[in-house]
Amino acid sequence: MKKVMEFLFQFKMVWGLFFASTVIIYTIVNMLLGKTSMELVVIWQLFLLSIVLVVIQYIIFGEFMLTKLSLKQKFLIHFTLCYFTILTFIITYGWMDYRNFSSLGLYSAVYTLFYLGILNSLRWYNKATGEELNSKLAIYKQKRNIN
Structure with missing residues (x-):
């Protein structure tokens, strides 16, 4: 039970950091693009994106899976999975014209x-x-x- 509680606390803390960073990055990019506000639905989209990214983080770098891979292999897999995950969200929610x-x-x-x-x-x-x-x-x- 103690391990589960520690894991949940760590997951919540890492998710909070990821969520805050996605909101900040999205806000900065939108400011550079000339937008002055963010829709509420975008916050929920970023909420979902940050949860998916944290799950990827725990799968790749957690103690339970992929423990035999080298650190370089883990970073390469993490880089690729996160790249395509974010690209999928960009395409799905229309954050950018991906056809350009x-x-x-x-x-x-x-x-x-x-x-x-x-x-x-x-x-x-x-x-x-x-x-x-x-x-x-x-x-x-x-x-x-x-x-």
């Missing part, structure tokens, strides 16, 4: 750059926190050896 090759190319380029930017920021974060933890561990070991 330049719009589709722009979406692909922005998605790829955004995804790579997030990967690099996570890598830098893990490197920075890993180095910080290693230095704290070295200080702790030195203090322990002195005592």
